[in-house]
Amino acid sequence: MATTMITTLDRSSRAAARGLSDISIRNLFIIPTVLFLIVFNIFPLIYSLGYSFTDFRASTNAPANFVGLQNYRDLLNDPYVWSNFAITAKYVIISVAGQLLVGFGVAMLLNRDIPLKGLLTTLLLLPMMLSMAVVGLFWKLLYDPSFGIINYALGLGTFEWLSDPKMALYAVALTDIWMWSPFVMLLSLAGLSAVPKHLYEAAAIDRAGPFYTFFRITLPLVAPILMIAVIFRTMEAFKTFDLAYILTSQPTTELISIRLYKMAFQEWQTGRSCALAYIVLIMVLAITNIYVKYLNKVKER
């Protein structure tokens, strides 16, 4: 009805010249994207939710049998999976703490008048833009016990970074710290440059010491932006797959993403891996929710 109305309108009439209404433009611009994301992100998740209640194996032609909550029950009672979560937690703590210290420290150093500051900052940011998988691979050479430059530079002899089960997780975290400290640095610099100068002047007049100034002025004012960096990096570290998968194959570095990958694409326990994927998904969504709430809060300031 409406469409015939429009087509019958005289082309030169005012209504026709105005083109589509704002509401139809809004729908035209927004709905395709939402539909696309539903089809390619949400529909697959519904699909795998279904499989998570079955014993389906994608490597065979055997039909999937409904097993109810069996997969979830098995996974939550599996000490192996729990140890994967524990490894992941340890990895997240080490690498995020390391990034926070290094990134914020470097930002504090950079936050002054330095010749070529812009160039130095860009150079420092380079690692985070590079491919984790490809650069991670090259760290294998850097970590090599007999001819790696790390052992040479630190005078560590033939120290085993990656083949020592106890050390491997730290080595992966160290590479991650190298890659992602720049991210914390970038956000910290933004936070530091937003601290009003007059606060420091006032502190100087009051003869406040550097520690007092740091803990009472700098840190509280930069904290919200640091928090964003920490939540974001936590989420990303929790999902880490590439780096650990490429650098080592130690059981001590089997993060939850690697366990999930092996379960799904090497052991072909498709049904069970879908269930594990859901457990991971819920955890990530919880962190994302916190992250977005925080982002909006900081944006409002």
Next chain:
Amino acid sequence: MAAVRTSSEIGFNRVAIVAILVVTLIFLAPIYWIASTAFKPRNLATTIPPTVVFQPEISPFVKLFTKRSQLRSPPTPEEYAAAPWWERVVFDGGEKIVRDGKGQVQWSGYPSRFLNSLIIAITSTVLAVGMGTFTAYGFSRFKVKGEADLLFFILSTRMLPPVVVAIPMFLMYRAVGLNDSHIGLIILYTAFNLSFSVWLMKGFMDEIPKEYEEAALVDGYTRMEAFFKIVLPEAATGIAATAVFCFITAWNEYAFALIMTNRRAQTAPPFIPSQVGSGLPDWTVIAAGTFLFLLPVAIFTFLLRNHLLRGMSFGAIRK
């Protein structure tokens, strides 16, 4: 600034500058090592002490692009003299380039993977930024019911761990024959980048004053015309920055590519590590492949330097 700076403050400043230079050198050392290894002769790649000064060679790149085999006996002087320079550098390394029956040089797997990376990253970037720009405009200019929830939904699709999404996508692609296809990976990367592009572009759109379009509407433009003729040119910088970010993300992506492709549509990130098999890998060739792969991203990082903060924080923090 406080009027007088004490001498200890100035001293600390000097220390900080030295410290920052040292930190920068440490951070760049791995990247420098990749670049320098890419131009080393093989026997200097893994020496102790590490070789820093050497005569740069192009042979790692020749080896990167060609299929080679071990020389059983050294080439005859005539053979060597007849060979072009790029074949000689391979002879010098104790290998020869494999040729087919017609004498055609056989390529290695690298060029086709590099090309796949280019095709997939560029196409998915165009799609994600194209759709994202429209959607961001929609969210920026019109009232949308449940806007916050919709934007959260859009962002959350980006936050999902790749392996979680890959399991059902693998099964669905297998059912419709999209596994190991360019289109399959393009769709995945478009979906992955779309949410990012909506969030980032919305920030750029919000910064364009509404008055520009309103003036155009008064002048008799339709909303569509105003969008294409007024808003898009204003948003050009934002679109370019968003596109570069999307390109880098797709270019670097590993997990989806590892799971969804194995030959035909394989991109460089899963291919390069697969070249390190058992035995002693030729690190100069790996470094050459890595170097070429990282080069575009390094250049883009410099072009993007003023937008990095915004891009990495999903448009939430601006300078």
